[in-house]
Amino acid sequence: MSLRLDAVDVLAKWDAPDDRGERLRLDYLAHLAAHRDGMLKSCRHAHVTASALIVDPVGGRVLLTLHAKVRKWLQTGGHCEPGDRTLADAALREAREESGITGLTLLAAGAPVLLDRHDTPCAVHLDVQYAALAPAGATEVISEESLDLRWFGFDALPTETDDSVRALVTRARAVR
Numbered sequence: 307m308s309l310r311l312d313a314v315d316v317l318a319k320w321d322a323p324d325d326r327g328e329r330l331r332l333d334y335l336a337h338l339a340a341h342r343d344g345m346l347k348s349c350r351h352a353h354v355t356a357s358a359l360i361v362d363p364v365g366g367r368v369l370l371t372l373h374a375k376v377r378k379w380l381q382t383g384g385h386c387e388p389g390d391r392t393l394a395d396a397a398l399r400e401a402r403e404e405s406g407i408t409g410l411t412l413l414a415a416g417a418p419v420l421l422d423r424h425d426t427p428c429a430v431h432l433d434v435q436y437a438a439l440a441p442a443g444a445t446e447v448i449s450e451e452s453l454d455l456r457w458f459g460f461d462a463l464p465t466e467t468d469d470s471v472r473a474l475v476t477r478a479r480a481v482r
Contacts, residue, residue: 309388309391313334314338316417330432347428352430353386353429353430354432354433355385355386356400356433357381357383357397357434358381358400358412358435358438359436359478360405360410360438360439360440361438361439361440366460367459368463368478369382369456370455370467371405373451374451376426378468383400384404384451393434397412403449406445407446407447410438413436413481414436419477419478420473420477422473435474460479
């Protein structure tokens, strides 16, 4: 199954938690119907991306990366690549690359927890957001894409983040 077909399948089956999520789900599906390359960075107007919020429920915390270009604390994630078989694979690959943590597993039975649309310098990102469980004793390693990488308590997120990250943390707490 191609990455694009997987994304259509995931989005068609996804049960949005609210009206905003449902509108985004339908917008993403329309985008993929209109753009054969809608999963890839080559689709200049907009493209689907995948991200994962890394969660340590025992410690009551999440791992955020201080993004080098955006200069905000964000969940791990980014562009899908031609080698990604599924959206979930893309989210886990990005999480591993940006955190250095192996052995991550997706929460919510491997389904996305939220969708978020945001403008970036390269295009509009149609982000499919997952929550990933960090294994016990996980040690993070900062990547070249980040200025910093740090654990934050669920209720102690940094001020240099945005509402989408806060919504994702809230949703991840609910599904864990």
